[in-house]
Amino acid sequence: MSDLLAFAGTAYAAPARSLKADALSDPLAFAGTADAAPARSLAFAGTADAAPASESQAVTRTATINRRTGETDVSLTLGLDGTGSGTRTTGVGFFDHMLDLLARHGRLDLDVEVSGDLQTGSHHTVEDTGIVLGQALHQALGDRRGIVRYGHATIPMDEARAAAALDISGRPYALIEGFERLPRGEIAGFEHEAAEEFFRALASSARVTLHIQLQAGTNAHHMIEACFKALARALRAAVAIDPAETGVPSTKGTLT
Numbered sequence: 437m438s439d440l441l442a443f444a445g446t447a448y449a450a451p452a453r454s455l456k457a458d459a460l461s462d463p464l465a466f467a468g469t470a471d472a473a474p475a476r477s478l479a480f481a482g483t484a485d486a487a488p489a490s491e492s493q494a495v496t497r498t499a500t501i502n503r504r505t506g507e508t509d510v511s512l513t514l515g516l517d518g519t520g521s522g523t524r525t526t527g528v529g530f531f532d533h534m535l536d537l538l539a540r541h542g543r544l545d546l547d548v549e550v551s552g553d554l555q556t557g558s559h560h561t562v563e564d565t566g567i568v569l570g571q572a573l574h575q576a577l578g579d580r581r582g583i584v585r586y587g588h589a590t591i592p593m594d595e596a597r598a599a600a601a602l603d604i605s606g607r608p609y610a611l612i613e614g615f616e617r618l619p620r621g622e623i624a625g626f627e628h629e630a631a632e633e634f635f636r637a638l639a640s641s642a643r644v645t646l647h648i649q650l651q652a653g654t655n656a657h658h659m660i661e662a663c664f665k666a667l668a669r670a671l672r673a674a675v676a677i678d679p680a681e682t683g684v685p686s687t688k689g690t691l692t
Contacts, residue, residue: 496576497515497516497517497576497577497578497675498513498514498515498516498576499513499514499571499572499573499575499576500512500513500514500572501513501514501568501571501572501575503564503567503571505564507552507553507556507560507564508550508551508552508553508560508561508564508565509550509551509552510548510549510550510564510565510567510568511547511548511549511550512546512547512548512549512565512568512569512572513545513546513547513572514544514545514546514569514572514573514576515544515545515546515576516544516573516576516577516675517543517545518539518544518545518546519543519545520536520539520540520541520542520543520544520545520546521539521545521546522539522545522546522547522548523547523548523549524536524539524546524547524548525548525549525550526548526549526550526552526561526562526565527550527551527552527554527561528554528558528561528562528624528625528626529624529625529626530623530624530625530626530657531558531561531562531565531626531630533661534631534660534661534664535548535565537661537664537665537668538664538665538667538668538671539668540668541665541668541669541672542667542668542669542671542672543672544668544671544672546569548565548569550564550565552564554625557625557627558622558625558626558627558630559627559630559633562626562630562631562633562634563630563633563634563637564637565634565637566633566634566635566636566637566638566641567637567638567640567641568641569638569641569642570637570638570639570640570641570642570643570644571641571642573638573642573644573671573675574641574642574643577604577675579684579690579691579692580604580606580684580685580686580690580691580692581682581683581684582677582678582681582682582683583604583674583675583676583677583678583681583685584673584674584675584676584677584678584681584685585603585604585605585674585685585686585691586601586602586603586604586673586674587600587601587602587669587670587671587672587673587674587675587676588600588601588602588670588673589665589666589668589669589670589673590651590666591662591665591666591669592662593653593658593659593661593662593665594655594658595652595653595654595655595658596650596652596653596654596655596658596659596661596662597651597652597653597662598614598648598649598650598651598653598659598662598663598665598666599647599648599649599651599666600646600647600648600649600663600666600667600669600670601646601647601670602644602645602646602647602667602670602671602673602674603644603645603674604642604674604675604691605643605644605645605691606643606690606691606692607643607644607645608639608640608641608642608643608644608645609639609644609645609646610635610636610639610640610645610646610647610648611646611647611648612632612635612636612648612649613647613648613649613650614649614650614651615629615631615632615650617650617652617653617659618631618650618656618659618660619656621656623656623657623660628656628660631660631663631664635648635663635667643692646667648663648666648667650662650663
C-alpha cells in the first residue's frame with residue numbers, strides 16, 4: 437500500500453540537506469469498533485475476520501517501562517490516545533517542562549519519574565529517559581496496524597523555528613541538523629547539548645526514523661522548545677489511527 441502522508445511545504449533558508457515541512461493539522465480521528473473492544477483498547481475494523489487470532493487481538497496502545505542502571509532509575513507509563521495528562525519528575529526542571537509540552541502537544545498521557553546521578557550533570561538522566569520513552573513507544577504501537585505512520589511539523593517559537601519529520605519505519609535513524617546554532621551552556625541544570633542526545637536515544641529505542649532541524653533562533657530556551665514541540669506534533673500525526681488503513685501501512689507487510 438502506498439504511503440499515506442507525503443512530506444510537503446515550503447523550504448526555509450537552510451543548508452542543502454534541510455527539511456521541508458509545514459505544520460500539521462490535528463491527527464485523523466479513529467472511526468472503528470469501540471463497542472467491541474475492552475476499555476482503552478482499539479479493535480481495527482475489517483481485520484478481525486481475515487486475520488489470524490494472534491493478529492486480531494485488540495491493541496491497548498499503552499506501555500509501562502521500568503529501567504534501572506548504575507546511573508539512573510527510570511519509571512515511565514505512556515498512553516498514545518491521551519490528553520497530555522500525567523506528571524513528569526526527572527530532577528531537572530527544564531527537562532520536566534520539555535516533557536510536559538511533549539505530552540500536551542503530542543496528546544500523550546505520560547508519567548515519568550527519574551532518579552539519576554545529577555551530580556555529574558543532566559546527560560545520563562536525559563538520555564536514559566529518551567531510551568525508556570522510545571521503548572514505551574515501540575511497545576505501545578504493537579504491530580503498527582492501522583496507524584498513519586508518517587508525521588511532520590514546523591514550529592515557530594518567537595525568533596526560533598524547528599522542523600521535525602517522523603517515519604515509524606522499524607529502522608532506527610536520527611538526523612539532527614542545525615544544533616551548531618545552539619550556544620554553549622545550560623538552562624537550570626539542563627545542558628543544551630543534552631537535547632540532541634534525547635532525540636537520538638528516542639529514535640534508536642523506538643525504532644523510528646527521525647529528522648530534527650533547528651532552522652533559526654538565538655535564545656536557547658526557545659530553540660530547544662521549538663524542537664520538542666515539532667517532535668510532539670509530528671509524533672501526534674504519525675501514531676494517529678487512519679480509518680482507511682486496515683493493515684500495516686507498508687508494502688513489506690511489517691514495520692517491526
